[in-house]
Amino acid sequence: MLRLLNIEFQKLRHSKAAKIITITYFILITFVALIASIEFNFAGVKFRVADQGIFNFPYIWHFNTYLVSWLKLFFAIVIVSTIANEYSNRTLKQNLIDGLSKKEFILSKFLTAFTFALASTLFLFIVSMILGLSFSDYNEFSIIFSDLEYVVAYLVKLIGFFTFCMFLGVLIKRSAFALGFLFIWYIFENIFYAVLKFKVFKGTNIAETVTGFLPLEAMSNLIKEPFSRLNFIQSAANQLGTNIEKDYAVHWYEILIVIVWTAIFVNLSYILLKKRDL
Numbered sequence: 001m002l003r004l005l006n007i008e009f010q011k012l013r014h015s016k017a018a019k020i021i022t023i024t025y026f027i028l029i030t031f032v033a034l035i036a037s038i039e040f041n042f043a044g045v046k047f048r049v050a051d052q053g054i055f056n057f058p059y060i061w062h063f064n065t066y067l068v069s070w071l072k073l074f075f076a077i078v079i080v081s082t083i084a085n086e087y088s089n090r091t092l093k094q095n096l097i098d099g100l101s102k103k104e105f106i107l108s109k110f111l112t113a114f115t116f117a118l119a120s121t122l123f124l125f126i127v128s129m130i131l132g133l134s135f136s137d138y139n140e141f142s143i144i145f146s147d148l149e150y151v152v153a154y155l156v157k158l159i160g161f162f163t164f165c166m167f168l169g170v171l172i173k174r175s176a177f178a179l180g181f182l183f184i185w186y187i188f189e190n191i192f193y194a195v196l197k198f199k200v201f202k203g204t205n206i207a208e209t210v211t212g213f214l215p216l217e218a219m220s221n222l223i224k225e226p227f228s229r230l231n232f233i234q235s236a237a238n239q240l241g242t243n244i245e246k247d248y249a250v251h252w253y254e255i256l257i258v259i260v261w262t263a264i265f266v267n268l269s270y271i272l273l274k275k276r277d278l
Helices: 002-013 014-038 059-088 090-098 102-135 149-172 175-198 206-211 217-224 229-241 254-277
Strands: 037-041 047-048
Touching: 002 014, 002 059, 002 102, 014 059, 014 102, 014 217, 059 102, 059 149, 059 175, 090 102, 102 149, 102 254, 149 175, 149 217, 149 254, 175 206, 175 217, 217 254
Parallel strands: none
Antiparallel strands: 037 047
16 A cells, blocks of 8 residues: 555656645645634624634534635645546556556555545644634633544545545546536536425425435535534524524434445446556
């Protein structure tokens, strides 16, 4: 496995675009810390974002994983473009001639995706820990390390998304078209949900259940939006006579669905490559 990873990172080392995108990705994660210094003036009242509890333990694990997960497209670009370059530069064919099997090729791409996901998760964990220790009102050990399932969900979500992008790269061969297909698939899932919700299964939650098995929706369900958990949002809702009732938990079956999709995408990538004449 180390040999396969070494081969992949040798390729990435010579890609300026991959370096720039990767560095930008990690810089943007650190920008989360800048949110703490933002001060708003609302109706003559000044307040800092950090004072609203977004960096309190254990809420910070939910908030940061949700916020940073939107940046995953940066690594997706790297993954898709490296696979596209394998075809355009004929390095894939050369690797196979040099003795690398198609199974090892797919495994090397998966290991790269896993490494990106793991590195992002560890970096986010460190940044969140520093922010929490600096701004949280609750620093008890048991509170700090509660709700870490959001970090696990973040890792699973990235791995699932990156393997989906890997599959699209193998399927379409061109990075721009692969990313375009990703966007089209996102639109399809939303249209499919709307049809089920407002046409087929009106007044029920069946649409949510069905679309929860689709890949992008399944990944999205791992970490729900955290903003309505904030105290001032809850207070405002109560004053308006509205109760916000939402399940924010990370459920084991939601993780399992994404893991199954991850296995499907890896195997489909291998099947495609195995049948394709290079």
